Amino acid sequence: MSRETLIDLLYLFSATTFILALKGLGSPKRARMGNGIAAVGMLVAVVATFFKFVDGHALHHVWLILLAMFIGVIIAVPTARFVKMTAMPQLVAIFNGVGGGAASLVSITEFVHIKATHPATYVTLEVLLGVLIGTVSFAGSAIAFAKLQELMTGRPVTYPGQQILNGVFGVVALALIITILVTNSTALLWILLALAFILGIAFVLPIGGADVPVLISLLNAFTGLAVAASGFTLGSNLLIVAGTLVGASGILLTRMMSKAMGRSLSNVLFSAFGSNITATGDGVREDGRTVRSGSPEDAGVLMNFATRVVIIPGYGLAVAQAQHVLRELAEELEAKGIEVFFAIHPVAGRMPGHMNVLLAEANVPYEQLLELDEANSELQTADVALVVGANDTVNPAAKDDKNSPIYGMPIISADLAENVLFLKRSMRPGFAGIENELLYNPKTMLIFGDAKDTLTKILATVKNS
Amino acid sequence: MGNVLLQYATVLMLTIFVGIEIIAKVPSILHTPLMSGSNAIHGVILVGSMLILGAANTNLEEVLGFLAVLLATLNVVGGFVVTDRMLEMFKAKPKTAVKKTEEVAQ
Numbered sequence: 001m002s003r004e005t006l007i008d009l010l011y012l013f014s015a016t017t018f019i020l021a022l023k024g025l026g027s028p029k030r031a032r033m034g035n036g037i038a039a040v041g042m043l044v045a046v047v048a049t050f051f052k053f054v055d056g057h058a059l060h061h062v063w064l065i066l067l068a069m070f071i072g073v074i075i076a077v078p079t080a081r082f083v084k085m086t087a088m089p090q091l092v093a094i095f096n097g098v099g100g101g102a103a104s105l106v107s108i109t110e111f112v113h114i115k116a117t118h119p120a121t122y123v124t125l126e127v128l129l130g131v132l133i134g135t136v137s138f139a140g141s142a143i144a145f146a147k148l149q150e151l152m153t154g155r156p157v158t159y160p161g162q163q164i165l166n167g168v169f170g171v172v173a174l175a176l177i178i179t180i181l182v183t184n185s186t187a188l189l190w191i192l193l194a195l196a197f198i199l200g201i202a203f204v205l206p207i208g209g210a211d212v213p214v215l216i217s218l219l220n221a222f223t224g225l226a227v228a229a230s231g232f233t234l235g236s237n238l239l240i241v242a243g244t245l246v247g248a249s250g251i252l253l254t255r256m257m258s259k260a261m262g263r264s265l266s267n268v269l270f271s272a273f274g275s276n277i278t279a280t281g282d283g284v285r286e287d288g289r290t291v292r293s294g295s296p297e298d299a300g301v302l303m304n305f306a307t308r309v310v311i312i313p314g315y316g317l318a319v320a321q322a323q324h325v326l327r328e329l330a331e332e333l334e335a336k337g338i339e340v341f342f343a344i345h346p347v348a349g350r351m352p353g354h355m356n357v358l359l360a361e362a363n364v365p366y367e368q369l370l371e372l373d374e375a376n377s378e379l380q381t382a383d384v385a386l387v388v389g390a391n392d393t394v395n396p397a398a399k400d401d402k403n404s405p406i407y408g409m410p411i412i413s414a415d416l417a418e419n420v421l422f423l424k425r426s427m428r429p430g431f432a433g434i435e436n437e438l439l440y441n442p443k444t445m446l447i448f449g450d451a452k453d454t455l456t457k458i459l460a461t462v463k464n465s
Numbered sequence: 466m467g468n469v470l471l472q473y474a475t476v477l478m479l480t481i482f483v484g485i486e487i488i489a490k491v492p493s494i495l496h497t498p499l500m501s502g503s504n505a506i507h508g509v510i511l512v513g514s515m516l517i518l519g520a521a522n523t524n525l526e527e528v529l530g531f532l533a534v535l536l537a538t539l540n541v542v543g544g545f546v547v548t549d550r551m552l553e554m555f556k557a558k559p560k561t562a563v564k565k566t567e568e569v570a571q
Binding site for chain 2: 014018019021022023025026027028031032034035036038039042045046049050052054055059060061062064065067068069071072073075076077079080081085088091092094095096098099101102103105106108109110112113122216217220223224226227228230231232234235236237238239240241242243244245246247248249250252253256257344346351353354356357360361366369371
């Protein structure tokens with residue numbers, strides 16, 4: 001067997017591990033093993049590549065390659081290991097961004113490298129698509145990171161003529177690609193690169209913080225497609241398979257996420273959702289109804305008399321780092337024979353499944369986690385619904401108010417329970433910037449304060465009674 | 466060349482369907498690890514980056530290739546480590562909470 005055939009066989013093995021890994025992610029028990037299998041496949045592919053011949057010779061610059069890898073490992077491992085779980089979404093965004101950047105660089109370098117040989121038009125087209133998609137993903141991920149890390153405002157950034165301007169950018173990019181196909185000009189390639197960069201930023205700016213997870217998923221798919229494009233250029237089945245897998249699955253995941261919010265993907269991307277803040281945040285409705293507030297002790301007593309409690313956590317829980325206290329409270333209630341469930345909205349947190357990860361980290365058994373439909377049927381017979389750090393995902397306006405921007409989003413119907421305890425830091429509206437009717441419901445009692453403090457006090461009350 | 470292109474297009478087509486089939490069955494609680502895991506997998510661009518730097522003839526190609534390998538390594542290593550860290554939390558736990566309830570019930 002020739003050396004090249006052996007390397008190709010190893011690549012085939014790697015591609016298979018990637019498919020198995022994604023399949024493994026279908027069950028919580030096999031997921032971790034799946035990820036490990038893909039890592040092994042990746043290692044095999046990388047080692048095999050060191051023995052590959054390019055342009056008829058063994059790889060040059062082996063030490064440079066090793067040096068770049070060494071620096072990469074030194075930066076990536078501690079970052080990935082020690083960043084807090086709440087910061088996971090922005091971490092995924094940035095790792096995705098650098099992947100897009102790498103795909104773009106590969107395409108640019110290949111263009112420079114093969115230019116003298118007057119490549120076929122379709123080869124140049126693959127290169128240009130790789131540059132365009134990869135760079136958009138890179139720049140877009142950087143802005144998504146900045147939004148989630150709160151380096152810039154999480155609200156949509158809009159300006160007059162934004163959609164038209166973005167359209168113009170798109171058309172110019174297309175015109176540039178056609179011109180480069182004809183002229184093979186390197187100078188124009190740099191202009192395309194700059195334009196793709198601006199396009200990536202302009203595309204992400206009008207997307208509000210609440211929608212950024214959907215965006216990251218889409219950019220993840222973009223990077224996959226850029227990798228697949230590089231695979232065409234380099235003639236690598238491995239890159240085509242891996243890139244396309246990620247591209248196809250990423251686009252499907254993006255659609256599933258938009259659906260969970262009851263909106264279409266184009267609505268998520270182009271409607272600058274959350275830019276109209278309708279909530280006043282003063283705790284009084286126009287018709288004079290006010291909120292009812294209570295103390296953590298009141299809440300503790302109420303829960304003691306319950307037989308079934310449904311906890312509805314949101315991102316605020318993670319911000320307050322209160323998931324461990326919440327788990328203790330749940331255990332304490334269970335020890336008293338009270339049934340406890342956690343109702344998880346698909347978009348609770350900042351990414352789909354983010355809340356599950358946070359609760360799993362706090363050792364909440366996943367048998368207690370209910371998905372939307374189960375949660376709503378349990379709530380009908382629940383005595384207490386405890387809302388911790390959630391807001392938009394329990395807003396009844398999504399069911400009742402046709403004019404509400406979140407109308408149509410499936411929600412957790414906390415108001416089905418006998419009593420609603422709403423833990424809140426202030427009257428400030430949620431991520432979508434809209435008033436929550438649930439706060440003014442007569443069933444609802446608000447407990448103001450930091451979620452962790454409040455839960456600690458509730459826990460003490462439950463323990464002592 | 467036309468035949469090679471057709472062969473790549475075939476692979477592309479089939480992979481799209483495989484990707485969709487596999488993902489359609491993933492439960493929503495695993496969506497975040499899934500996103501992160503597929504993020505690590507597109508880090509396979511590292512292989513492309515190595516080939517690019519390994520074939521570099523000019524200083525420009527060397528600089529671009531070096532950057533590509535560096536960024537791709539960040540993607541691969543960061544992606545797998547973050548995913549592993551998330552999935553670590555899904556391992557089966559002793560059901561102490563459930564037991565306690567049963568004890569109380571008895």
